[in-house]
Amino acid sequence: MTKLYLFLAALLGGSGVMLGAFGAHGLRGRVADNLLEAYRTGVLYQMLHALALLGVVLLMQHWGERTALLVTGALFAIGVLLFSGSLYGLTFGGPRWLGPVTPLGGLTLIGGWAALAIAALRLSE
Template identity: 50%
Template sequence: MAQLAFFLGALGGLLGVAFGAFGAHALRDRFDAYSLSVYETAVQYQFFHSLALLAAGLLLAQFPSSMLLKSSVFLFLLGIVLFSGSLYILSFSGLRWLGAVTPLGGLAFIAGWACLAAAGWQLLGQ
């Protein structure tokens, strides 16, 4: 699981940079200000949480049986899909109802950080 978390974190970072560059160069003149802002938010949150996946992966390599770390990995991935994914689709499609999915991804991010913090308290405080 540590290897998968690290791989997915690195892949998410790679895609975050690629999507950011695509947005800055290809979408700047095609999107209105609102859609571009939504797209940029998706990229930022994807990138930040890809780094969190890398950290969780590194910690899982040291503490492979930690359910809190495994949970944080799952929640960060779920958050990226729900939060960033819904915002990417929203920015391209204009389907505003997708905005209702985005907070679920935000909750997954919050829960992922809570699990990571609890794991740090539990495992690193020993």
């Protein structure tokens, strides 16, 4: 799983840079300001969690593939897909049902951080 999570961190990071550049140069003046702000939030959370996923990979290299770390990585990846993906979809006029997906993605990201806290508490010094 370490290799998969490293790949996903790189994929999320690289695509986050591309999406951010597109938002800064290709969307300004083409979508409403509130949609552009939502898009930027999606990019920000994607980039932050790409780095967080990279941190999970490093922890797995140090501590091993503990269950809580595996869950953390999965929740970060799924959370970005749901949270950022729904914001991107809404920006481009996607269906209204994407609106309720955004907070579900946020909860998934929070769950990832909770799983990381559990991993930390289970460490023996």
